[in-house]
Amino acid sequence: MGGRNSGKRSVGNLLLGKEEFVTRERTSCSRRLGVVAGRRLAVVDTPGWWCDFSAQDTSQLVKREIANSVSLCSPGPHVFLITIKASSGFSEKRRRAVEEHVALLGERVWSHCMVVFISAYRSEHTEFLRTGGEALRWLSKKCSHRCHHVISSNDTEGPELLEKIQKVVKESGHRVFEMQEHILKAISEEKRRAEVEAQKRFVRMKKHRSLMRERLRPVTDVRIVLVGAKGSGKTSTLNTILNSKINHPTRRTAQCMVGRGAVFGRQVTVVDTPGWWRNYYSDESPVFDRRQLLLSLSLCPPGPHVFLLVIRVDRAFTETYRRAAQEHLQLISEHIWSRVIVLFTFGDWLGGTTTEQCIESEGEPLQWLVERCDNRYHVLNNKTKGDGFQVRELIGKIEEMLAGFDAEQHCEIERKGMAQLQRKMIREEQKAKKRLMRKEKQRQIAKSQLETLNxxxxxxxxxxxxxxxxxxxxxxxxxxxxxxxxxxxxxxxxxxxxxxxxxxxxxxxxxxxxxxxxxxxxxxxxxxxxx
Ligand SMILES: Nc1nc2c(ncn2[C@@H]2O[C@H](COP(=O)(O)OP(=O)(O)OP(=O)(O)O)[C@@H](O)[C@H]2O)c(=O)[nH]1
Ligand SMILES: [Mg+2]
Known part of the structure; x- marks a missing residue:
């Protein structure tokens, strides 16, 4: 167990003495068996959590898989290895993330836990122990000081780690960690339910799409507005759709921004907007950001065809986030929902899991949102853009949505209100400039006075x-x-x-x-x- 990229795979490979774990496990457990030094060994790799996330922010799918790991080494695992990468440091936040995620298996699990620190070289480990402080001491104590240090590049570390594990297992009287049968049963039933529901959702979506395709009218000009929480991947999505690098996605988008380009024979306009805090309702968002949301409509005249509600597929989606999304969207229009498609980003995280499985596992708030959008959703991988297939599919889904409208295909802008808003914003900009000038003047005066003071x-x-x-x-x-x-x-x-x-x-x-x-x-x- 451990955070993402904390070295779980390499520890598994060290133990088994060969490259058994090849692909990163993001959403499901994987088990490998081996015989090492005459011992039969079962190693289960679990999906990792974001090191700085609390368990509340980890998707239900990942949390369920972590608990499910127990059923993959029947009658139960002897030991849980908590992997910590020395180069990443171990802050209080990370300690809390470990505590909360391990606790998903119940308090008793701690008596089976052992910490494995992974470093690239020995001095890195020494430095890590020196700076780790209170957080590290807490973890070590919680695991009754069962800790081991490995150098990831050194193949000979495996047998030593295995010896240590064997010692720990012997000391505990070969006890295994057992989970109550009814809990394991509930986990596997929930997994099966999610799979069945996911299949149903997929079929429903496909059926609706083929119906819409019969009514498809050619669209030469597609206008898109991207909306969503901060950091959900809106700017990256703009870059993916237009195959460009218009804005650097590590910078926060503070104002609306427009990008244009030719995409699969259509002229596509994409408006990027500032995001809201995931847990802020609309009245808690700054007035400036709320106005930007409204202003986005005027940046793709005569009005947008579609609003893509951008959501990270790799994070939990709670009732608070749902309400925040609902309220912010409804600032634009009460009737917006017929033009919204849920766009999941971080598709690279999904691995072999389908979008539908994520939706069905995550729970009601996300399902509500997808239903509100008439089961319209799409997933994008903004990291590995590939040959454009995912964008072609997205454009296809937008056109199918538009086929459902009888008359006007784009969202009408309320011209009088928009003109008023624009005038107001110009006035405020002028006032802001004046304030800045006043402040500069004050500073100049203060600076000149400073020279005369001691x-x-x-x-x-x-x-x-x-x-x-x-x-x-x-x-x-x-x-x-x-x-x-x-x-x-x-x-x-x-x-x-x-x-x-x-x-x-x-x-x-x-x-x-x-x-x-x-x-x-x-x-x-x-x-x-x-x-
Ligand atoms: N792995 C992965 N990372 C992504 C993906 N999409 C976005 N990111 C990363 O997520 C971070 C935030 O992405 P942005 O595109 O800036 O998000 P945003 O919604 O524009 O953020 P704000 O402008 O602050 O609201 C960046 O580090 C991106 O590289 C994706 O599909 N996969
Ligand atoms: Mg942005």
């Missing part, structure tokens, strides 16, 4: 703000190093100081879970008042 030898800064606004991270950024505890709630004030350009800069980080009052200010600065 130089400061120490600068003290207090960070205030509500819960999870990024105070501790700001502190780290200001001081240029990781001084504060980020990622966990700050419960008491803490101060760090660093010399920057000959000046001491002191930053005081404060807890943010209560509102800022003058009492708090006094308390948090008490240590400084005497300075």
């Amino acid at each position: 130089p400061l030898h120490e600068l003290r800064i207090v960070l205030l703000g509500s819960w999870k606004t990024g105070k501790s991270s700001c502190g780290d950024t200001i001081l240029g190093r990781e001084c504060f505890h980020t990622g966990t709630e700050t419960t008491s004030c803490s101060e760090n100081r660093v010399k920057i350009s000959g000046k001491t800069v002191a930053v005081l980080d404060t807890p943010g879970c209560f509102s800022v009052t003058s009492d708090l200010l006094e308390a948090s600065c008490a240590s400084w008042l005497s300075m």
